[in-house]
Amino acid sequence: MTTRVWDYLPEYESEREDIHDAVDTVFRSGRLVLGPSVEAFESEFAAYHSLPHCVGVDNGTNAIVLALRALGVGPGDEVVTVANTAAPTVVAIDQVGATARFVDVGEDDFLMDVGQVRAAVTERTRALLPVHLYGQCVDMAALRAVADETGVPIMEDCAQAHGATQDGRLAGTFGRAAAFSFYPTKVLGAYGDGGAVVTADPELDATLRRRRFYGMADVYYVVETPGHNARLDEVQAEILRRKLTRLDAYVQGRRAVAARYAEALAGTDLVLPSANPGNEHVHYVYVVRHPERDRILAALAERDIQLNISYPWPVHTMTGFAHLGYGAGDLPVTEKLAGEIFSLPMYPSLPAGTQTKVVDALLEVLDRL
Template sequence: MTTRVWDYLPEYEKERVDIIDAVETVFESGQLVLGASVSSFESEFAGYHGGGHCTGVDNGTNAVKLGLEALGVGPGDEVITVSNTAAPTVVAIVGAGATPVFVDVQEDDYLMDTDLVAAAITPRTKALLPVHLYGQCVDMAPLRRLAGEHGLSILEDCAQSHGARHHGQLAGTMGDAAAFSFYPTKVLGAYGDGGAVLTRDENIDRALRRLRYYGMETVYYVTALPGHNSRLDEVQAEILRRKLRRLDEYIAGRNEIAERYAEGLADLTGPGGLVLPSVRPENDHVYYVYVVRHPRRDDIIERLQRYDIALNISYRWPVHTMTGFAHLGYATGSLPVTERLADEIFSLPMYPSLPRARQDQVIEALHEVLGSL
């Protein structure tokens, strides 16, 4: 049997009764759209983050897009972010009518190099969009300082960092607003698509609620455009309510697996060897994915297939190298660290219900494969 990078079936087997009850709760409620489950989840998710406002939306991409629009970002504006991210981050920027501007990432933790942001700011810059990638937070203090100096907004991309902390502060509580994805693979994942935007600003929240509902504040009356049909589904919201109560348990499980990987693979590190994740001392990592590096990445992945172990590459193609974004004008070599990482990084299987025997299989197979290179 193949060891997958992610698999929801073991978790579903354990939580099936609660998940089925969540579905029946919605079906028996008499309201299938923007009902009690969505409003309750919004309140509880905001509460998990210490208060403020939460607006549930249909997916993480629209969480970024609507978050930008609620912050006043639109045509003619620039948004500074990274190319080492999932393409939806950048698709959302373009969808809001803005132009993405990329800065490189750091070699050790793969996160935005905040030392490069100041030089990327122009009179057209409207927002900074740090991506808390792989389960670890970007250093936010320099970004908040720059935002204050230049009158910029900050939208945190928290799609991969539910429950992560930076200096003890939760991801999603350090900017003007924060976008979350609840795609099934996420640390807090639904059984389909879903997303949300957090903010402590009541005016931003009001704009978000209008944006997700056609531009309406009351039924059938559009008060302002743009407007979208981007509502979080009631069934997914109720499932997320149940799973939110177990979020800290999921995070603990991921950290336990990460510790076993770190211990079991330590002897494969060193010059020219496997590079394990680097965690900054001020960060609490939630390990959405467990990303390692090796200069012979492709050979390793090919050989591991013989062991029925499936790996993932997050991400093989930096966004600025994709043909869909060629119009942005980034030449090969313009983001050297990002491009080098794309040739070396890969993700090991990581989800809380990953059996210990499968973890051992991954560790043993990597020893055999790297020993044969």
């Protein structure tokens, strides 16, 4: 059987009864769109972050789109972010008509190099968009200092950081707004697409609610502001409600898997992930680094172990973003990492035997390099 980096089936088997009950609860409720499950999940997810507002949307990309628009970001504006991220971060910036301005990332943590942000801010910058990549937070104290100096708001991309903390504070609570994805692979994953924006700002909350529902507010069929259909589905919301009660357990499960990798791979020439001071890592993915990455992956594939690269092509080098004016050599750390990083299997229900199989094969391959 092929070993892959993610598999939801073991978790589904253990939670099957609850997932089926969630679906039945919605189907029996008499409300299939923007009903009690969405309302309850929004309230509970906001409370988890000790924030007053959460707006459920249909996916993580639209969470970023709607949050940027709610902040007034649009054509002619710039957003400072990174190219070492999943493409949807930049797709969302492009979708609102703004221009992404990239800074490089740190070679040790792969996160936004906050020391480069101030120089990237111009008179057109309307948002700073840190990506809490792989499960740990960007240096938010340093980024907050830039935001305070420039007056540019922070909008966090938390798609990979559910439950991650920095100095005891949860990802998603540092900026004006924060976008989450509930794609099935995420730390808190739905059984399909889903997303949310959290904020402490009641005006942003109201704007987001209009924009996710065609621009309508209290009166159906009356569009008050530009918007589109970006509603969170009732079924996914009810499933997410149930899974939210287990989020902390999922995080602990991921940390246990990470600890086993760290112990088993210590002493190899792989660069293993670590948490920055003050950070509690949730290990959305377990990303390691080696200069012979491609040879390692090819050898593992021969052993029926299919691993992943997050991410093999830096966003700024993609043809779809050629209009941004970046090219090879512009972000040297990002580009170097893209040739060396790869992900080991990581999910809370990863069977110990599967993890041992991967580790043993990896050790054998490394020994033969």
